[in-house]
Amino acid sequence: QIQLVESGGGLVQPGGSLRLSCVVSREIFTLSVLAWYRQAPGKQRELVASITTDNRMNYADFVKGRFTISRDNARNTVYLQMNSLKPEDTAVYYCNAPWPVNSWGQGTQVTVFE
Numbered sequence: 001q002i003q004l005v006e007s008g009g010g011l012v013q014p015g016g017s018l019r020l021s022c023v024v025s026r027e028i029f030t031l032s033v034l035a036w037y038r039q040a041p042g043k044q045r046e047l048v049a050s051i052t053t054d055n056r057m058n059y060a061d062f063v064k065g066r067f068t069i070s071r072d073n074a075r076n077t078v079y080l081q082m083n084s085l086k087p088e089d090t091a092v093y094y095c096n097a098p099w100p101v102n103s104w105g106q107g108t109q110v111t112v113f114e
Contacts, residue, residue, distance in 0.1 A: 009108030022095030038091035
């Protein structure tokens with residue numbers, strides 16, 4: 001069974017940092033692109049960042065220079081380091097593995113408040 005389990009969300013003030021983690025089933029971790037999406041209230045889910053199996057990274061323009069995606073093969077874990085957080089980064093963040101079946105984690109809430 002494919003599983004993705006996120007953690008690391010929370011409350012933070014503008015300018016602060018958080019690191020999200022997603023533990024991924026071993027059988028897909030080494031074979032699939034992994035990605036982070038987010039969904040704010042009333043908005044569509046949007047791609048934040050992705051990383052290939054050979055560590056090529058892609059970022060949405062609105063997080064470039066602030067967020068970093070990485071993967072730890074020994075821990076079957078993909079991370080999203082979020083720095084310089086803004087109130088507009090407030091959303092539920094989801095881990096995604098599109099192969100072999102498009103799979104999602106349960107989401108973790110990130111709230112950036114004054």
